[in-house]
Amino acid sequence: MVETVTRKRIEILVDKPLAGVPIRAAADVGIAGYSLVPVQSGSGRHGNWRNDRISGAENKVLFLTIASEEKADALVDALAPKLDSHSLLLTVSDVQVVRGERF
Numbered sequence: 001m002v003e004t005v006t007r008k009r010i011e012i013l014v015d016k017p018l019a020g021v022p023i024r025a026a027a028d029v030g031i032a033g034y035s036l037v038p039v040q041s042g043s044g045r046h047g048n049w050r051n052d053r054i055s056g057a058e059n060k061v062l063f064l065t066i067a068s069e070e071k072a073d074a075l076v077d078a079l080a081p082k083l084d085s086h087s088l089l090l091t092v093s094d095v096q097v098v099r100g101e102r103f
Helices: 020-028 069-082
Strands: 005-015 035-039 041-044 047-050 060-067 089-097
Touching (some): 005 069, 020 060
């Protein structure tokens, strides 16, 4: 059986124009790899929303990365002061990965 190791999966829902915030914060703590995934619609504290392809209003993306616990903690610490001001939704969970040395 292939050996796996535990790493942290970090997901950040962010308004598309602000996607550079988690990208820069991740780079600052040594996290190089990430994906930006478009999000079509959702519902939250302020009600329903959906991407408007014509005006670009309310476009959101999901910033996704996998990192060691130390780097994940550093990223959370770096972004914590911006959670409210930038309307970020940040989650961290454990995942099992193959080739853990890459994260």
